[in-house]
Amino acid sequence: MKMLAVEIKDPADGPGADDVRRAQVGDVDSFEKIYREHSPRIYALCLRLMAGDAQSATELMQDVFIRAWRRLDTFRGECAFSSWLHRLAVNVMLENARSDGRRTARVLPMEDTGKLPGAAKSSGIELSMDLESAIASLPRGARMAFVLHDVEGYQHQEIAGQLGLSVGTIKAQLHRARRLLRERLER
Amino acid sequence: MTHEVVRHLLDDYVAGDLTEDARVPVLDHIGVCAICRSEVDDLEKLAVQAAALPRAVEPPVQAWAEIRSVIERDARVERTVSRRSSSRFRAQPYALAAAGLLVALVSSGGTALYLRERAAPSVAVAPPAAATADPAGAATLAAFTIEENNYLREAAPLADVLEQQQGVLAPETVAQLKKSLRIIDDAILEARNALARDPGNRTLVEMLSANYRHKVDLLRRTTEMTRSS
Numbered sequence A: 001m002k003m004l005a006v007e008i009k010d011p012a013d014g015p016g017a018d019d020v021r022r023a024q025v026g027d028v029d030s031f032e033k034i035y036r037e038h039s040p041r042i043y044a045l046c047l048r049l050m051a052g053d054a055q056s057a058t059e060l061m062q063d064v065f066i067r068a069w070r071r072l073d074t075f076r077g078e079c080a081f082s083s084w085l086h087r088l089a090v091n092v093m094l095e096n097a098r099s100d101g102r103r104t105a106r107v108l109p110m111e112d113t114g115k116l117p118g119a120a121k122s123s124g125i126e127l128s129m130d131l132e133s134a135i136a137s138l139p140r141g142a143r144m145a146f147v148l149h150d151v152e153g154y155q156h157q158e159i160a161g162q163l164g165l166s167v168g169t170i171k172a173q174l175h176r177a178r179r180l181l182r183e184r185l186e187r
Numbered sequence B: 001m002t003h004e005v006v007r008h009l010l011d012d013y014v015a016g017d018l019t020e021d022a023r024v025p026v027l028d029h030i031g032v033c034a035i036c037r038s039e040v041d042d043l044e045k046l047a048v049q050a051a052a053l054p055r056a057v058e059p060p061v062q063a064w065a066e067i068r069s070v071i072e073r074d075a076r077v078e079r080t081v082s083r084r085s086s087s088r089f090r091a092q093p094y095a096l097a098a099a100g101l102l103v104a105l106v107s108s109g110g111t112a113l114y115l116r117e118r119a120a121p122s123v124a125v126a127p128p129a130a131a132t133a134d135p136a137g138a139a140t141l142a143a144f145t146i147e148e149n150n151y152l153r154e155a156a157p158l159a160d161v162l163e164q165q166q167g168v169l170a171p172e173t174v175a176q177l178k179k180s181l182r183i184i185d186d187a188i189l190e191a192r193n194a195l196a197r198d199p200g201n202r203t204l205v206e207m208l209s210a211n212y213r214h215k216v217d218l219l220r221r222t223t224e225m226t227r228s229s
Helices: A017-024 A028-049 A054-074 A081-099 A110-115 A125-136 A140-151 A156-163 A167-186 B003-015 B020-032 B034-052 B063-084 B087-091 B093-119 B135-168 B171-197 B202-228
Strands: none
Touching (some): A028 A054, A028 A125, A028 B063, A054 B063, A054 B135, A167 B003, A167 B034, B003 B034, B063 B135, B093 B202, B135 B171, B171 B202
16 A cells, blocks of 8 residues: 655645745745745654654754745755755754754653644544654654654655665664554554 | 565555565465464554644744744845955955954954953842743743754854865965864854853843854855865
8 A cells, every 4th residue: 555645735836936936035924924834744744753842843843944944045946845845854853863862862751742733633532642652652763764654655765865774774664663653552 | 475574575565565476475475364464454554544644733833933033133144244245355365364363353352251241240230040930031042042053054064165175275374264263163162151051141142143153154255265266
């Protein structure tokens, strides 16, 4: 069964194209519109990558948008703007992890699971919360592979490229993540 | 295909990544092996649950204000830098090095002067702001930490380029640039230590930001110069 591809809402071609162009020439209000449109998805990604730590996720997301602003001139519309932002988020997260070893060691406190998206769902709430908590408790490499592949829909090759790892390593991390998740969800 | 071989292929089978040649024997095995059938069911269920997780969650409301303040400050700095950086500096390496030293001395002098004034008894009437008791201070420090990380990341590759390309510059120019960078780094360290003791101090934040900007600007202009040499 193939995973869903990342949903693409591309302001470079769609209704937000003007905002991207205006932001590229320094219009902060247009950049705010871009932020309003994309921040919920980027924040959800950051929240999962940072194991449900809301403060770290907010800092990471802020970092992503500040970087995006500074690098807007490098966005040439060759890919979806949302994909460009996602890649930036993953890259910033990896750089942060390298420069701050403490972030990699963070473990999700149980009370933080309520901040994860699944907790807000009215149906299947227990299942979602359990899965979110289980994802958050995964080792970092396995968590990143699982979030990027099974949740965000990236292909093995793309993840391997972004993380600078081989496809085999990503598959091994995914296998490990799924095994651990199944074990933890069965408890 | 043995049971053990098939078990290693189940992730790819569920993901639809197996070739037809490999898929058929796995499918045959699943038909007769309850353990593998159960594993496939679990993997499929997990994939469905993961794909169904919400993809969006609203970030904290104050997050944008902090981003906006950083990018507006960026814009102000860029305007100032573009006014100041003339082609004269690009064409004349020594002039850039000398200007860098001047900037470094001003940064360092300003920081030192401010810290000395703060240390004087007459100004030490108010107790230092405690991070735990001052949410505004914590917010100031948090916003600055993001900015600081960006400066550090921006500066690191520029410093690497400078290190690799310094051969194209005159030794005395390199020496003066390095001296300037050391002076700025010292000023940054001094102000950073002061900020750690007084996280709500906006003057220190402004001062540190200015020092970082000077450093990045000096590195950027120097690396541009080495590239065009």
